[in-house]
Amino acid sequence: METLKVTPLHESHLALGAKMSPFAGFDMPISYSGIVDEHMAVRGKAGVFDVSHMGEIEICGPGAEAFVNHIFTNDVCGMQPGVVLYGMMLYPDGGVVDDLLVYRLFTPEPSFFLVVNAANIEKDFDWMRANAGGFDITLRNRSEQWGQIALQGPESETVLADVLGIREGGQLRFYTFVQISWRGDPLILSRTGYTGEDGFELYSTPSSTQLLWKTLVDAGVKPCGLGCRDTLRFEAGMPLYGHELSESISPVMAGLSVFCKLDKPDFIGRQALAVQKANGTERRLVGIELEENAVPRAGYPVELADGTQVGVVTTGYHSLTLDKSLCFALVDSACSAIGTPLWVHIRRHSFRGSVVKKNFYKTNYKK
Amino acid sequence: MSTVKEGLLYSESHEWVRMDGDVAIIGVSDFAQSEMGDITYVDMPDEGDTLAQGEDFGALESVKASSELYSPVSGTVIACNAELEEAPQRINQDPYSAWIIKVEVTDKAQLSALMSAAAYAAKIGA
Known part of the structure; x- marks a missing residue:
């Protein structure tokens, strides 16, 4: 078995007691305080992710x-x-x-x-x-030379200024960036993210990445793992390569x-x-909202009322912010119109739902 | 560290059983709930369903994953814990009081296949 790669923040994840798991060849943090807690922190205040x-x-x-x-x-x-x-x-x-x-x-x-x-x-x-x-x-x-953290949530701009002393955040609109220096190292400060909230992604040297992370976490900004990164991007209607985009999608x-x-x-x-x-x-990606709380997962069949399979779930969750069972699914285009009734087969039963818009959660970006 | 409650029987798949006459009260261990993380939904069978020992009877859903539940005994489901429909997190908070189903057991001899608290603690390294 190939040894897992680690990011510059690996030791900190272990020290924080993160639940770790292999992801894309790296030993990565899935959660620290819990996916629900971290998810809600990003929606309500701010959280910081290692995405190195x-x-x-x-x-x-x-x-x-x-x-x-x-x-x-x-x-x-x-x-x-x-x-x-x-x-x-x-x-x-x-x-x-x-x-x-x-x-x-x-x-x-x-x-x-x-x-x-x-x-x-x-x-x-x-x-x-x-x-x-x-x-x-x-x-x-240059993947080995750049570390990256994502500071996400409505309080990100304030945290950036107050905790890190970076004042340039306020001038950036969503999907713009500046190149600055932070404590002597180059820093790319980008108003982007993968959560549906306002926020920043900070690219810097491995040693600066460690210092940025430590400064934020020591100041009480909640460390967030890949678990809630996925629940957040899902609610915001964003694709994940390998699920909603691929060689065949x-x-x-x-x-x-x-x-x-x-x-x-x-x-x-x-x-x-x-x-x-x-x-x-022939097929289109849709959002489906189920009427009950059963949770659709990637790979579960999507069916018509008579049990005919017309597609497959690509990502699904019981949405933490919206308290609804939701999924993305790749279905026959004939079944892709908003409002079309569809069933998801979950273990022993089929659960009724209907096609809805994929951006389940209303995003909050800085225009 | 996971706790293992004395006086219960345990399955390889981390369910616990408390016998009350001919009725098996079934839940999941502290170890199982801590591995799952925040439980958001409990998929339970219908009352009256018959289960074979080792058969899946439902699932726990956490944010991230589904984990199937397996019946430690054969029998008929006589009750499901309705409280878990609204408050699935009760399993995280107190796994040994948040029972999931009650099964009227057809063959008590099957209980010998289950582990004591000490044997289960040794298995999970508690």
Whole structure:
């Protein structure tokens, strides 16, 4: 068995008594005080996550903008420094290599900072290298050099200023960032997140990441694990690669076409997406709300009243904020209209529900 | 550290049994509830259902996962703890008083397959 990787904060997780579990090849904290407690802290006040397992890839050189546009679904033409874009990298058939954030850094010549899923770092970097022919660029996998924490929740801006002494947060709108220095080390301060709340993601050196984390936790900011990271992103209607996006689930099927700019210069997978948008897809990702409290889980069958299977659950929870049993499911497009009655088979019984919008929780971002 | 209550019988799958005449009162151990974390829903059988020893009769749902429940004895379900429908967290708070089902046992000899508190404590390293 391959040994698990650890983040710069691993010792702190153990000292805090976190429940640890392997995730994407890393030994990661699932929870500290409990998923419910941590989830509610982020919705109500603030919490801090170690997300140092995420991958960071830097792309610079005269061809950087053209290259990123070639591999990325969103449009980076003329993108200003300080802006963040969400989108995907696709295979030619429209399947997803990964979903990621693209940062246009504050450099005279366009250079980009790409944040990818931990489980996909090697695959993504290989994919970029394989498609870099003809572009005058330098590609660097810098995942080991960057640590990352996410400070999330309505009090994040106040905590950032009062606890860390970082005043630049107030000037940032959602999906923008600044590059500053914090106690002598470079810091990327980004108003982004994966919770549906206002918040920041802070990329820095491993040693600064340790100091930022310790300062926040010592000041009483609640440490939060991957358990509530998943419940939070789920309520906010955000996809998780491997569940709602994958090699066989395209952004059109997942309802994420808004992040795919078909009118920009050609990119890998564009043709396939154009066909999918024009003709529709056999399956679509939907939200389902059940009438009872039984909990739908990934892999459970989705059925019609007569028991015919029409889909499968991709993620499901009893929502902590909304107190409802909810799931995302990939279903036949004929059953995807809002209000369509659908049943989820849970152990011995089928439970009735209906199709609802996927953004279950109303997000609270800084406009 | 998990507690193991004296005077109960325990299954390999972490259910406890307290006998009251011919009726087995069944719940889950402190070890099981602490492994699960916050329990948000208890999936229980219907009264009148017949269960075979080792058969699944429901599940505990935590935020993160489902964990099936297995009947430590064969028999007929005569009661389900309705309190758990509204307050599933009672299992986290007091696993040895928050019973889940009561089963009228058909064959008391099956009880010999269950563990004493001491044997169960040794199994979980309590």
